[in-house]
Amino acid sequence: MTASRADATAPSADSADAGFARDMAVHHQQAVEMSFIVRDRTDDEEVRRLAYDIINTQANQRGMLLGRLDAWGLPKSSQDEPMAWMGHAVDYEPHDGSLMEGMATDAELDKLRKAEGRDAETLYLRLMTDHHRGGVDMARGAADLAEDPVVARLAEGMVRGQQSEMKLMADMLADRGAAPRG
Numbered sequence: 394m395t396a397s398r399a400d401a402t403a404p405s406a407d408s409a410d411a412g413f414a415r416d417m418a419v420h421h422q423q424a425v426e427m428s429f430i431v432r433d434r435t436d437d438e439e440v441r442r443l444a445y446d447i448i449n450t451q452a453n454q455r456g457m458l459l460g461r462l463d464a465w466g467l468p469k470s471s472q473d474e475p476m477a478w479m480g481h482a483v484d485y486e487p488h489d490g491s492l493m494e495g496m497a498t499d500a501e502l503d504k505l506r507k508a509e510g511r512d513a514e515t516l517y518l519r520l521m522t523d524h525h526r527g528g529v530d531m532a533r534g535a536a537d538l539a540e541d542p543v544v545a546r547l548a549e550g551m552v553r554g555q556q557s558e559m560k561l562m563a564d565m566l567a568d569r570g571a572a573p574r575g
Contacts (some may be wrong), residue, residue: 424524427520532548
């Protein structure tokens, strides 16, 4: 779609709407990746069911976010710092493949790929809890700053859904004699 055919009400490329769509699409992609990894590293049905739900929910939401960018005629990537659209300094330094708050590092992903059974489950639940915390912070920012009502509603739904999953994951960790990190 050319810019002349883009939606006349499209936000600018540096808007909160576009920044959130880009950043959360990246954030969600890693959650989907981690969920596929754990699905293959455990036989526990409860963890596999959670992973399946995260795969489907976050892949779907990622598609919606990328679809909004496409409808607006905006690029799917940016040279801006992650979460710059939030309008305030973000106290997070990207490192080892972790681009934004809550994202796992490459070393953590490698550890998850090598873990099996209960070790894989516990690591996944801890990593995904951290991931959701970062996602909730970002989604709250978008819910407050987005001008597109579709993006604002999607962000609000992400906050509710991920908070609910964090409670579930805390219970699942407790069942395994563990707790979320930090």
